[in-house]
Amino acid sequence: MRPVLILLLCTGLTATAQTPAIRTALKPTVAATATQRDTTFVDAQGTAHITRIVPVPDDISPEAQRSVSQEQPDAAPPVPLAQRRKGTDAWQLTARDAWLKLYPATITNTSIAGVPVRVIQPAKADPALQGDVLLNVHGGGFDSDSGSYTETVPLAGMTGIRTVAVLYRLSPEHAFPAAVDDAIAVYRDLLKTHRPTQIVLYGTSAGAILTGELASRIKQLGLPEPAALGIFSGFGDFTRAGDSGNLFTISANGFAGPIAPVHVSTVLTSYVGKTSRRDPVLSPILSDLHGMPPTLFVTSTRDILLSGTANLQRAYLNAGNDARLIVFDGLPHAFWYNSALPEALEANHDMANFFLEQLRRKH
Numbered sequence: 506m507r508p509v510l511i512l513l514l515c516t517g518l519t520a521t522a523q524t525p526a527i528r529t530a531l532k533p534t535v536a537a538t539a540t541q542r543d544t545t546f547v548d549a550q551g552t553a554h555i556t557r558i559v560p561v562p563d564d565i566s567p568e569a570q571r572s573v574s575q576e577q578p579d580a581a582p583p584v585p586l587a588q589r590r591k592g593t594d595a596w597q598l599t600a601r602d603a604w605l606k607l608y609p610a611t612i613t614n615t616s617i618a619g620v621p622v623r624v625i626q627p628a629k630a631d632p633a634l635q636g637d638v639l640l641n642v643h644g645g646g647f648d649s650d651s652g653s654y655t656e657t658v659p660l661a662g663m664t665g666i667r668t669v670a671v672l673y674r675l676s677p678e679h680a681f682p683a684a685v686d687d688a689i690a691v692y693r694d695l696l697k698t699h700r701p702t703q704i705v706l707y708g709t710s711a712g713a714i715l716t717g718e719l720a721s722r723i724k725q726l727g728l729p730e731p732a733a734l735g736i737f738s739g740f741g742d743f744t745r746a747g748d749s750g751n752l753f754t755i756s757a758n759g760f761a762g763p764i765a766p767v768h769v770s771t772v773l774t775s776y777v778g779k780t781s782r783r784d785p786v787l788s789p790i791l792s793d794l795h796g797m798p799p800t801l802f803v804t805s806t807r808d809i810l811l812s813g814t815a816n817l818q819r820a821y822l823n824a825g826n827d828a829r830l831i832v833f834d835g836l837p838h839a840f841w842y843n844s845a846l847p848e849a850l851e852a853n854h855d856m857a858n859f860f861l862e863q864l865r866r867k868h
Contacts, residue, residue: 533578559760562835566847569836573807577761586648586677593649601654603844608662612654618694620687621672625657631665637703637864638695639668640731642688642719644710644839647676647776655842656709656737659850663857666864669695673715680778681787688719693728701729702867705860709839710810711776713739717817720797721789733863734800735856738839740813741790741820743782745769747812759807759837790817794824801829801859803852805836831855 540556547553561570584592601612609628616622639660643652653670661668673687695704708716713736720734740747746767754762769782777787785792800821804814811832821828833840833848841852 535578536576565835568846569840569848572840572843572846573758573835573837575757575761577756577758579760579762579764590649593645593651597651597654600842600844601658604655604658604662607844608659610658610661612658617669618690620691622691623653623657623670623672625661625668625670627661627665627667629662629665630667633868634664634666634861634864636699637666637705638699639664639666639860640688640692640695640704640706641668641670642673642684642706642708642712642715643670644708644712645675647684647711647715647773649675651839652709652712652842656707656712659844659853660707660857660860663853664861666860676773676778677775681776681780682722684715684776685718685722685786688715689722689726692719692723692731696729702732703864704731705733705735705864706731707733707735707737707856707860708739709737709841710739713737713810713814714741715739717741717789718786720800721792721794722786724793724796725786730796730798732867733798733860735803735860736800736814736817737803737841737856738805738808738810738814739817740810741788741817742813743769743772743777743788744791746772747816749809749811749813753807753809753811753837755809755838757837759805759809790820794821794826797821797824797826797828799827799829799859799863801831801856803831803833803841803856805833805838805840807835807837809838829859 540558543557545553545555561574611626613624614621615624641653641657643650643656645651650672653672657668657670669691671688671691673684706716706719716734716736717739720730723730746769750767753759754764756762780787782788783791802814802818804811808814815830818828818830833852836848840846841849843849
């Protein structure tokens, strides 16, 4: 996977947070103009004005060090959505093939309840878990698909469980709750042939946000909750931005690209549509979180959604749920997409082991 890929795939999460005035005013920083020392000043309103020189951690793998060590400018023209979708689709085919070399599987494009899906059947299926299913809602900023292969092939292979990726309707053509409705339709259909304890629901980035929304919507509808949830770099609150949103970018090293103040009212506007940001499904942290399934949260220290992931995990924990959090040091948003990183394999194994633990204890 090329170092620039995550900036390409997931920029939809923050693109609307950058105002046109900020975009056009920025000029790329180059080596000659980059800061050479740390500075900090906190003003009377408590706003910190800082510059920091952050070296690559020496305790991450050599592969990860190379991945985050690419020279990249901090300003670039925005990429049109059609171009980004085309690039994302092309990249995902390459990433799919890389994962399939490690975890062979048969992939079928079909539909469930009228919703298009991808079904990933691992070559080495676990007979003891043949009735179970992993239900994925992919990442990609809600306006593209960066994860229906990268989030499914490795986990299907590692667990030996059939995996279904929901190809939900995307924004801006379809605003909230279209994606929620599509995933709920698939979940309802799976409940006709599976016990809820045989289903795991999970996603990365936009898919992680959607997973939290789905869990709250499932409870709201009175449907049985799945066996477990996987919320891998997301958030559950559209009304506020945490520190990480103002510190990092969605890039292959967490720092490349324009860093500008996050204005909550303009984040993911094409997905939010006309829905109130305080809607308890759109922002599930504002809903009743008691009785949620065991949930694994995964993020990293250079992840723009670090704060959002940690905040939602804490809310789950405070509601009395089994909510576990794994944070990887020195790595950026959704690094587990990259099959070349040892840490990506480790993260996927953590996810797979958690899912297997929850499914086996409920058999």
